[in-house]
Each structure stands twice: as structure tokens, then as C-alpha cells.
Amino acid sequence: MNKIGVLVMSYGTPESLDQVEAYYTHIRRGNPPTEEQLKELKDRYEAIVGGVFPLRANTDSQVAALQETLDRLNPDKGLQFVCYQGLKHARPFIEDGVAKMAEDGITEAVGIVLAPHYSVMSVGGYIKRAQAKAEECGLKMKFIESYHLHPKLIQAFAERVSAKLDLFEEAGAERSKVKVLFSAHSLPEKILAMGDPYQDQLLATSAAVAEKAGAGSWQFTWQSAGRTAVPWLGPDILDTLRTLSQEQVEDVLVAPVGFVSDHLEILYDLDIEAKAIAKELDIRLERIDSLNTDPLYMETLSEVILNTQAKE
Ligand SMILES: CC1=C(CCC(=O)O)c2cc3nc(cc4[nH]c(cc5[nH]c(cc1n2)c(C)c5CCC(=O)O)c(CCC(=O)O)c4C)C(CCC(=O)O)=C3C
Numbered sequence: 001m002n003k004i005g006v007l008v009m010s011y012g013t014p015e016s017l018d019q020v021e022a023y024y025t026h027i028r029r030g031n032p033p034t035e036e037q038l039k040e041l042k043d044r045y046e047a048i049v050g051g052v053f054p055l056r057a058n059t060d061s062q063v064a065a066l067q068e069t070l071d072r073l074n075p076d077k078g079l080q081f082v083c084y085q086g087l088k089h090a091r092p093f094i095e096d097g098v099a100k101m102a103e104d105g106i107t108e109a110v111g112i113v114l115a116p117h118y119s120v121m122s123v124g125g126y127i128k129r130a131q132a133k134a135e136e137c138g139l140k141m142k143f144i145e146s147y148h149l150h151p152k153l154i155q156a157f158a159e160r161v162s163a164k165l166d167l168f169e170e171a172g173a174e175r176s177k178v179k180v181l182f183s184a185h186s187l188p189e190k191i192l193a194m195g196d197p198y199q200d201q202l203l204a205t206s207a208a209v210a211e212k213a214g215a216g217s218w219q220f221t222w223q224s225a226g227r228t229a230v231p232w233l234g235p236d237i238l239d240t241l242r243t244l245s246q247e248q249v250e251d252v253l254v255a256p257v258g259f260v261s262d263h264l265e266i267l268y269d270l271d272i273e274a275k276a277i278a279k280e281l282d283i284r285l286e287r288i289d290s291l292n293t294d295p296l297y298m299e300t301l302s303e304v305i306l307n308t309q310a311k312e
């Protein structure tokens, strides 16, 4: 049986509170955080679920679900796709995943990231590291850079937006007046001058989801900007909520389309931090459920992976 490796890449999260320092140091390219920064990050993890790191189980489940979906959708019975995990900032690292494929005798692989939009600073970084290790191991790799307009991805997000708009309506709000706020992780502003596609891809996803979900009123905002000296893309969601409040908006549905699973930036930055500001402003803030192992998301990933073989 001919085997094709699938390197499924994701951000990674610590396994326990005592690993947060090493994790944070890795994110900071080897510079350890100050005591204060470390405490602040640990506090955020403790606030979400008391020191459990949901992204780990979520990534494991996504990889398992992707394996099942690939097995089911692959039309070529002489070819088997085998998934491996590769994380950006935690074990198993991207390099570990590539090395494992090579050890298992795999010579050809496809790399994909559990994030739909390309930026040279996000997905570009994952791909660069995987490619370097693949060359070292003599592995031939292809990469999927983005899949932000795949019809099944748009449908999955749109169904979630629509379901939450129903709830607003049941609670007495006028559906067309609920502000749908699409969001994604901010990046340093310099990416715009570099001609990076990140922002345009996010706006394209947002417009497609808004249209499919029949959202009456929507806009895009950034979230989770880093606390560094350089300017980050804005407006930030907390400022956007303040502006919306001034515009007499009372109902807001946040749709974080830059993320595909429940983790810190969803469970803390939105569910705790943004919700607290919304409460102060008397805004009803809800968010769409995360995709996690949604079958439509798994089919999106499977279809783009299978497509890399069809093109040959
Ligand atoms: C574009 C992007 C995505 C989306 C695409 C993708 O998924 O790749 C993403 C996702 C995530 N980011 C995450 C966590 C963190 N990101 C940080 C810091 C940073 N993120 C950045 C970018 C991104 N990050 C950047 C440019 C920095 C500054 C440092 C640097 O230049 O690299 C920090 C440090 C402290 C802080 O700034 O808050 C933390 C803890 C978690 C895991 C949460 C969990 O464990 O549940 C996830 C899914």
C-alpha cells in the first residue's frame, strides 16, 4: 500500500501549568518572559478551566476525526493517507512530526495547518519549519497555504452564525439588527506593507459567511493582539464594542473565523474579557460555537488534501 503522510499542524499548548514557562519562552523565540508576564499568562489559563489546556484534547480530536474522514473520502483504495501531528510551540513539534513520518518510511507528505488563512507570520512560519525538516529527512512535501473560501468551511461557519441569530430572535431581538462581528488574531501592522494576504482573506471569509448566513449587519475586528512595542492591526474587539455601544448597538454576535477550535483566545479573550466589557456597556454578546471536529470542517480539510494528489 502506497502511503502519503499528512502533517497536521497546529499552534500547540502546554500540557500542564509547569510547562507554561517553556511554552511562553518558545513563543518568544527563546526569550524567557518576566515573572509578571508569566503570571499573567498562567492566570489566564487557570481562569478558563482551572489549569486544563483544552487546545491539546481539541487538536488530538481534530487529527483523529481528519484521519477518519480521509479514510472515508479517499477514492483511491491503493493509497493511504496517514496523519501526524506537528505543533508550532509544544511537543510534538513540527520537526518531530516530520521526523516521525520519515522514520515510518514515508517519502511523500502533505502539510496543512489548522488555521484557514495565510499569513507569512503564521502559516508561512509553520510551512518554513516543516519544509526545512523535510529536506533534512529526504521527504517530499507539498503544502496547503489556505482554504478560507472552501464552500464547506463557509457553510459550517454560516450554520453557526445562523443558529445563534435564531437565539437572538427568540430572545426578542430583530435578526437584521444583530451586529455580527467577525474576528481573528491580530498581527503586527507591518504585514500590510509586506502585501500579506491575511487581512484580505479574512475579509473574504467574513463576507462569504455573512452572505450565506443572511446577516443583516456585520463588520470585522481584530482580537488578541500581542503586548509588544510594535503597532498591531486594529481596531481591537474591546474598542469595537465601545464604538458599537456609542452607536446604540445592543446585540452582538462574535464569529471568530480566524480560529477553528476552543482555546485561550476564545475561552479567555472572548468569553471572559470581551464578555466583561460587553456587560459594562449593556451589550448582549454571544459567540458562535467553534468548529472543533465539525464534519464540514473535516471534509474541507480532507478535500483540499485529496486534491493535492489529483493535480499530478
Ligand atoms: C496569527 C496567530 C494565530 C492564529 C493562527 C494559528 O492558529 O496559528 C495564533 C493562535 C494562537 N495563539 C495562541 C497562544 C499565544 N499566542 C501568543 C503570542 C502571539 N500569537 C501570534 C499570532 C497568532 N497566534 C503572535 C504574532 C504572537 C506574538 C509572539 C510571536 O511573534 O509569535 C502568546 C503569548 C502571550 C500573548 O501575547 O498573549 C500565546 C499564549 C494559541 C493557543 C492558546 C491555547 O494554548 O489555548 C493559539 C491557537
Ligand SMILES: [Fe+2]
Residues within 6 Å of the ligand: 185
Ligand atoms: Fe498566538
